Amino acid sequence: MRKNVMGFMSIVGFVMISGCSSSGAEVSIDDLEEARYEIDPNTPAWQVDDEENVELTWYVNAEWFDRAYGEDVITKKLKEDLNLDITFITGDDSNLNTLFSGGDLPDLITIFDGQSQAALRAPTWALPLRELADHYDPYFHQVAQEQTLDWYQLEDGYTYGYPSYSNTIDDYQADIIPGSDAFIIREDIYEALGEPDLSTPEQFITSLQQMKEAFPDVVPFAFRGFGSDGDVGSIGDTFQNHLGVPIADENGDWYNRNLDDSYLDWIRTFNEAYQLGLISDDNFSDDNTVFEEKVERGQYGSVFASGIAQLSGSLQTNVARDPDQRYIAVDGPKNPNGNEPTLNQAGLSGWTVTYITNKVSDPQKAIQLFTYLLSDEGQYLTTFGVEGETFEFNENGKAVLHEEVLQMRNDNPEEYKKSYRLGEFWFFGHDGFALEHGENEASIAVDQIQKWTKGKLKPQFLIENINPDQGTAEARSLVNINSTWATTLASMIRAKDDAEFDRLLGEYETFLETNNFAAVEAIRNEKMNENRERLGL
Numbered sequence: 001m002r003k004n005v006m007g008f009m010s011i012v013g014f015v016m017i018s019g020c021s022s023s024g025a026e027v028s029i030d031d032l033e034e035a036r037y038e039i040d041p042n043t044p045a046w047q048v049d050d051e052e053n054v055e056l057t058w059y060v061n062a063e064w065f066d067r068a069y070g071e072d073v074i075t076k077k078l079k080e081d082l083n084l085d086i087t088f089i090t091g092d093d094s095n096l097n098t099l100f101s102g103g104d105l106p107d108l109i110t111i112f113d114g115q116s117q118a119a120l121r122a123p124t125w126a127l128p129l130r131e132l133a134d135h136y137d138p139y140f141h142q143v144a145q146e147q148t149l150d151w152y153q154l155e156d157g158y159t160y161g162y163p164s165y166s167n168t169i170d171d172y173q174a175d176i177i178p179g180s181d182a183f184i185i186r187e188d189i190y191e192a193l194g195e196p197d198l199s200t201p202e203q204f205i206t207s208l209q210q211m212k213e214a215f216p217d218v219v220p221f222a223f224r225g226f227g228s229d230g231d232v233g234s235i236g237d238t239f240q241n242h243l244g245v246p247i248a249d250e251n252g253d254w255y256n257r258n259l260d261d262s263y264l265d266w267i268r269t270f271n272e273a274y275q276l277g278l279i280s281d282d283n284f285s286d287d288n289t290v291f292e293e294k295v296e297r298g299q300y301g302s303v304f305a306s307g308i309a310q311l312s313g314s315l316q317t318n319v320a321r322d323p324d325q326r327y328i329a330v331d332g333p334k335n336p337n338g339n340e341p342t343l344n345q346a347g348l349s350g351w352t353v354t355y356i357t358n359k360v361s362d363p364q365k366a367i368q369l370f371t372y373l374l375s376d377e378g379q380y381l382t383t384f385g386v387e388g389e390t391f392e393f394n395e396n397g398k399a400v401l402h403e404e405v406l407q408m409r410n411d412n413p414e415e416y417k418k419s420y421r422l423g424e425f426w427f428f429g430h431d432g433f434a435l436e437h438g439e440n441e442a443s444i445a446v447d448q449i450q451k452w453t454k455g456k457l458k459p460q461f462l463i464e465n466i467n468p469d470q471g472t473a474e475a476r477s478l479v480n481i482n483s484t485w486a487t488t489l490a491s492m493i494r495a496k497d498d499a500e501f502d503r504l505l506g507e508y509e510t511f512l513e514t515n516n517f518a519a520v521e522a523i524r525n526e527k528m529n530e531n532r533e534r535l536g537l
Contacts, residue, residue: 027358029131035364044375045137046082046368054365055085057106059099065090072421073385082372084365100125105357107366110427114152114161114353115465126355127363128158129370136364143374151348151534162370163350164429169535172459176432178442179343179453180309181238183332185302188324189215198302199334201269208278211301220278221270222300224307225286230482232489234306237344239266242304242332244339247463254463254524258485262335264505269333270493271501284490298325304332308449309423313413315445320411326445329452342458345431349464354427373428382425383434390420391438398439409443461535466527467520474523477516484511 037048067088069075079085089106091099099105100118105125111118118125130149133140148166149159167177183198189211190196196207208220224233240257243266249255257263273279286294292314294300298321305311305327319326356366372378384391384399391399401409401422408416417424423434434440442450468474488508495501531537 025359027127027360027363029127029135032132032135032363035136039136039138041138041141044139044368044371044377045364046372049364049368050083051362051365052083053085054083054362055087056108056360056362056366056369057087057089058108058110059089059091059096059106060110061091061093061096061112062110063090063092066417066421066424068418072419073390074382074421074425077381077386078372081377082365082368084369105359107357107360107362108354108369109357110352110354111161112352114163114349115467115469117470119161119353120154120469122160122355123154123156123158125357125359126160127358127360128160129162129356129367130159132356132363132367133371137367137371140367140371140374143371143376148348148350152353161353161355162374162428163353164426165346165431166348166350167346167431167459168348169459169461171432172457174432174436175455175457176435177345177457178309178431178435178450179457180345181234181242181306181343182308182329182449182452183242183302184305184327184329184449185332186218186298186300187326187328189218189301190328190330195330198330198332200336201265201272201333204269204333205272205276205278208273208301209276212278215301218299218301219280219283219294220301221273221303222279222283222291222294223304224288225283225291226486226490227288230479230486232486234304235267235270235489235493238306239263239304239333241344242341243335244342245335246339247460248528252528254466254521254528256521258489259509262337262339265336266333267489267492268498268501271495274493275496279493281494284494295327296321298322302332303327308446312443312446313417315449316410316413316443319445320413323444327449329449341456343453343456344460345457347459347461347464352427370428378428379430379433380437382429383422384438384440385420385422390422394439396439399437401438401440406440462528462531462537463524464531466524466531468523474516474519478520481512481515481517481520484508484515 035045036051037045039045040048065088067090069086069088070079075086096111096118113119129140129144144162145166145168147168148163151166152161152163153159171177192214193207193210196203196210198204198207211218211220223235226233237257240260240263243262245257245260245263246255247257270279292311295303295311295314296317298318315327356363356370360366373382380387380399384401385405387393390405391401394400405420408419423429441447468478485508488504492501492504495504
């Protein structure tokens with residue numbers, strides 16, 4: 001459940017940002033005032049706190065986040081239950097840098113990288129969650145995942161941030177997490193071609209050629225495009241997972257999946273497809289918005305897709321436009337070594353991370369908000385809405401969305417987002433909640449795709465957060481290496497012949513040797529060993 005958002009890179013500059021906490025005073029965990037209500041470890045504090053008209057300001061490091069509050073089903077109920085008004089502020093990394101430099105912090109901050117400098121410096125600007133809960137809302141301990149809190153514990157022994165979509169080992173073992181990546185193909189085209197086998201390079205190329213001949217108006221194959229700072233879209237680790245490329249070598253050390261032979265064989269196949277005009281040059285320049293608009297119009301014959309949850313609106317719009325052109329998941333490219341797909345989803349680190357700052361104007365209400373959204377009340381609200389208004393419990397105790405809600409989801413995805421916001425208020429979301437507590441079919445557009453991913457997910461906790469710490473020489477080397485890899489990979493797919501493909505690959509390998517990559521590998525191995533200890537492996 002991840003959008004492509006850059007992490008926090010540095011803390012520079014000094015410019016104030018509007019909408020910050022009204023208190024301005026720094027709060028210390030050792031000097032908190034007494035709770036204005038009687039705390040009870042078995043009762044959520046929001047149920048006993050009668051303080052009204054509390055206002056919190058919440059910065060979200062994503063310009064695209066909908067800042068509306070109190071108008072849709074979810075935030076209207078949140079406002080009512082917690083007697084709470086929230087003013088959302090959004091921005092990008094530059095705004096976040098400015099925010100920290102100015103020092104006038106809002107009450108809550110959500111970022112997208114739990115290993116960024118901002119996250120690692122949390123002791124200087126955020127409050128520890130467990131201790132804040134002990135003081136104001138011990139029920140938090142009943143709803144927060146201990147494994148997740150432990151994973152986010154810093155060297156000082158405190159945990160400051162709580163992530164969305166943090167999946168534990170238990171979640172993976174229960175097989176309740178929907179997959180988010182797949183090779184998808186337009187159903188009408190797939191059937192018209194006789195449901196071809198696309199598992200080998202030869203079959204893949206032949207099928208794409210047949211597609212181009214029979215459906216000249218579509219681009220036979222596409223993938224999420226390349227971004228900045230080494231983002232290689234869906235054709236990097238997402239595709240490696242599809243091929244089941246290992247995450248560690250036979251000795252348990254970090255494995256450079258980019259140089260895996262089976263992966264490179266398929267990249268060479270994509271190069272052949274490009275040379276044959278089966279991949280468009282636009283794929284390398286289109287941003288995600290343009291990519292998604294083309295999915296909405298069914299302009300791609302087949303797509304190696306990542307982030308199906310984020311793509312669901314576009315997929316649904318496509319189905320609403322023409323049901324016959326629905327995209328479906330098929331096995332697609334396979335590893336020649338016989339490896340099965342090892343799809344990944346968010347691990348313990350999750351996606352976004354939310355903090356309560358030490359400038360928070362009402363720390364009692366802030367931790368109540370965390371507790372509420374992590375509890376069943378909050379999870380049902382953000383996943384299914386309000387009982388009686390958007391869903392009912394059936395005889396099995398499962399939440400079932402009202403027919404009109406499902407109808408709007410299928411026919412008018414944009415209005416569905418605006419009115420209901422289900423799945424869109426994701427700060428403490430959990431991947432498996434909908435499957436575990438509801439009996440709703442996924443939307444027509446993604447139902448078959450998610451079913452295809454069933455049983456294919458494997459946790460990659462071992463390689464979470466293993467990159468060098470930001471600000472180090474090795475981190476700077478890695479930025480250059482990732483950027484070079486993105487450029488190299490794009491150039492390899494667009495190479496004019498095998499000789500150019502090989503030259504580009506050779507130059508990249510030389511670049512690794514001359515840019516301190518051995519030191520990066522050493523740090524990754526060291527952190528993998530630390531992860532083994534934390535995970536008890």
